[in-house]
Amino acid sequence: MELLSQSAGIDIPATLLRLLHVLAAVLAAGGVFFQLMALRPALAEIEDARRRELREAIAARWRVVAYGAIAALLLTGLLNYVLYKIPEYRSHPQKGLYHGLLGVKILLALAAFHGAAVLALPGAKGARYRDRAGFWLKYLAVLFTLIIAIGAALRQFPKE
Numbered sequence: 001m002e003l004l005s006q007s008a009g010i011d012i013p014a015t016l017l018r019l020l021h022v023l024a025a026v027l028a029a030g031g032v033f034f035q036l037m038a039l040r041p042a043l044a045e046i047e048d049a050r051r052r053e054l055r056e057a058i059a060a061r062w063r064v065v066a067y068g069a070i071a072a073l074l075l076t077g078l079l080n081y082v083l084y085k086i087p088e089y090r091s092h093p094q095k096g097l098y099h100g101l102l103g104v105k106i107l108l109a110l111a112a113f114h115g116a117a118v119l120a121l122p123g124a125k126g127a128r129y130r131d132r133a134g135f136w137l138k139y140l141a142v143l144f145t146l147i148i149a150i151g152a153a154l155r156q157f158p159k160e
Helices: 002-008 012-043 048-089 095-120 123-130 133-155
Strands: none
Touching (some): 012 048, 012 095, 048 095, 095 123
């Protein structure tokens, strides 16, 4: 790997870290948009008792994915920031703007983690949140859209 890294100018660890981060984000955001646009409308056509049963079965399966994505995003985001972004922007003339935008992105991500976590909670407490899934899924869709937009802007941020 070191030979490939040196000859092609590819930072393998940074690339793998970014890949894991993006895959976790795609999985989390994709799940939200799928639920909002396809699953909820389909479930609305089913009788109440069956809908609750299916919702709980889906939540039980999705819980592992949601919590895993949250953990992966926290870990890979922190590592990327500490190992790559702090050193890269340490002497940048607009480092305050970059870190400010990144701070907003992190706060939005923490708010999204909360929404994803409460929808995946087991039992009666989780069911109360899932009863208001329309609100929570729209909330998450807005947050993920803002997070992606800020991420795209940060990706284009000048290096020098």
